[in-house]
Amino acid sequence: MPSERVLRRLPRFFYPAILATALLGFSARADHDRNHWVGTWSASMQAPIPGTPAATFDNTTLRQIVHVSIGGKIVRVRFSNAEGTEPLVIGAASIGVRSTGASVVPGTLRVLTFAGESSISVAPGGVALSDPVFLTFGAFTDLAISLYVPTPQAGTTQLTLAHQRSYVSPRGNFAAATDMPAATVITSWYWLSGVEVVGDRDDRAVVTFGDSITEGFNSTLNANARWPDVLARRLHANHRTDDVAVLNEAISGNRVLNDVIGPDAARRIDRDVLTQGGLTYVTVLLGTNDLGFSQLPPGIFGPTVSLANVSAAEVISGYQQIILRVHQSGAKIYGCTMLPFEGAGYYNTAVEPKRAAINDFIRNSGEFDAVIDFDKVMRDPTHPTRMRPEFDSGDHLHPNDAGYKAMANSIDLRLFAREDDD
Secondary structure: OOOHHHHHHOOHHHHHHHHHHHHHHHHHOHHHHOOEEEEEEEOOOEOOOOOOOOOEEOOEEEEEEEEOOOOEEEEEEEEEOOOOOOOEEEOEEEEEEEOOOOEEOOOOOEEEOEOOEOOEEEOOOOEEEOOOEEEEEOOOOEEEEEEEEOOOEEOOOEEOOOOOOEEEEEEOOOOOOOEOOOOEEEOOEEOEEEEEEEEOOOOEEEEEEEOHHHHOOOOOOOOOOOHHHHHHHHHHHOOOOOOEEEEEEEOOOOOOOOOOOOOOHHHHHHHHHHOOOOEEEEEEEOOHHHHHHHHOOOOOOOOOOOOOOOOHHHHHHHHHHHHHHHHHHOOEEEEEOOOOOOOOOOOOHHHHHHHHHHHHHHHHOOOOOEEEOHHHHHEEOOEEEEEOHHHEOOOOOOEOHHHHHHHHHOOOHHHHOOHHHO
């Protein structure tokens, strides 16, 4: 492969062809050294929460900050128009190592192209992968990914709660600017669904598939304190698992069976889990909202959101379909027991037998490849249907930073070790 120094001496229009040739070389050597694309960061795309209008962007640049889980030297970016009803026009895009705020470390900014072109139109429901570029960065680097929107565009495809500050410029195309002026700070990710690197022989990924507890609701802004973040740091610090990326595919309010705040897990598993580069493991922590939503007043989210009073058997059936789909892909799937949530706004004693039955299935059915028993870690020993007070963020549903850390620290890292290390 040509070095980055050689590449810089050539006209920019040669880049995609050279990188494509190099990557074809990777594919040709697949049986020898197994270089492959591996996700290092991801986000689940959703429509705006019902009743919340989508922000509109026009002739402006979004510089969105993401925190990767493994490093790389060749990178590409995935943009999504999953929830759009009109084509998404990307006028320009770039990636670089973030310095501070909306600034990029000098010398690291790379213009992104799409089949050699600086712009692309992404059809409703579609995805666009950028051409690969050379960019060297380590694990836990903040990357700044810029997206210029030249014409009015409703941000209907987003991860509403990113727990990370990103930036919107004044009017104009600042995608190629090292220091971008920031007119607005946002805490959602728009149209940005993944970052992939060319991985080494053993690089692989775990997808944490879930709802707000996996998304990191009530964790500290900009602190990367979600339990998947803590797990990523633990994996990296262990020599048997330091080549495992962690991809957070969670949406607040998500359910196994019913749609709208989602899409629901059964509908998004193919899009958010099975298409991830390097997929080897999946964790599932879902079901709390299936139970809790059934206790809410009718119409609280508007007429489009079902508050169906689902049974434990129905949720379990949904799990079984997810298990089948993951196993069909060749990956392992680990079931995470549901946390106690007595005292939460949508808790009712009627849901507790269902939670117990679902957790019993996760622990004892043998259908998951392994069990991660978050309930055991998080429950109050003196009141097992409540969360431990020291781990409660205050709403009796979501952990605080200490709780998320305890969850991640409870996971046996042997679940993610290379098979030849067992």
